[in-house]
Amino acid sequence: MPGTIALNRKAKFNYHLHEKFEAGIALLGWEVKSLRAGKCQLTDTFILLRNNEAFLLACNISPLHSASSHVIAEPQRSRKLLLHRKQIAKLIGATQQKGYTCIPVAIYWKDNKVKVEIALASGKKEHDKRITIKEREWKRDQQRTVKMNNR
Numbered sequence: 001m002p003g004t005i006a007l008n009r010k011a012k013f014n015y016h017l018h019e020k021f022e023a024g025i026a027l028l029g030w031e032v033k034s035l036r037a038g039k040c041q042l043t044d045t046f047i048l049l050r051n052n053e054a055f056l057l058a059c060n061i062s063p064l065h066s067a068s069s070h071v072i073a074e075p076q077r078s079r080k081l082l083l084h085r086k087q088i089a090k091l092i093g094a095t096q097q098k099g100y101t102c103i104p105v106a107i108y109w110k111d112n113k114v115k116v117e118i119a120l121a122s123g124k125k126e127h128d129k130r131i132t133i134k135e136r137e138w139k140r141d142q143q144r145t146v147k148m149n150n151r
Contacts (some may be wrong), residue, residue: 003108003110004106004107004108005035005038005040005043005106005107005108005109005114006038006040006041006106006107007042007105007106008042008043008045008103008104008105008106009043010117011044011103011104011105011119011121012075013124013129013132014121014123014124014129015101015103015118015119015121015124015149016121016122016124017105017120017121018100018119018120018121018122018129019094019119019120020117020118020119020120021083021087021091021116021117021118021119022084022110022115022116023052023054023081023082023087023115023117024081024082024083024113024114024115024117025056025079025080025081025082025115025116025125026034026079026080026081027079027114028071029071030063030064030071030073031061031079032114033059033064034061034063034064035107035114037064039061039062039063039064040059040060040061040062040107041059041060042059042104042106042107044058044102045057045058045059045103045104045108045121046058046101046102046104047079047081047091047103047104047118049051049088049091049092049095049102052085052088052089052092053080053081053088054080054081054088054102054118055078055079055081055092056078056079056080056081056085056099056104056116057078057081058076058077059076059079059104059107060075060103061075062075063075074087081118091120093120094120095120097123100120100121100122101120101121101122101123102118102119102120102121103118103119103121104116104117104118104119105117105118105119109151
């Protein structure tokens with residue numbers, strides 16, 4: 001994605017991603033400035049669904065040094081996600097009945113707005129992770145072989 005701010009690289013390794021949603025995010029001014037500078041981490045971030053609302057928890061947006069002195073920056077505050085009511089109902093139903101969890105996959109720019117890509121996911125077992133590692137190494141070996149043959 002060309003406007004990508006942050007990716008959750010562990011998400012594809014630790015989870016089977018099923019259905020993806022795009023959500024807006026309620027931010028403060030200093031957070032938008034920090035996101036423009038790329039100061040965001042999505043590792044160990046999760047989504048809490050409560051009272052028909054969705055919140056992004058443990059997302060670290062580091063404040064810039066040039067932030068205003070009167071603003072008290074809280075890097076890991078909970079941020080509200082902006083979703084349609086039907087989407088929230090679908091997420092709540094899937095997490096309660098089917099045993100899925102809801103995780104953020106990426107934060108990116110869409111026009112001049114910050115969007116969060118969230119996914120319904122189910123956890124991978126240890127053998128599934130080993131299969132993922134094998135496939136990744138196999139693809140790397142294939143690319144290396146092709147590169148050596150093209151010389």
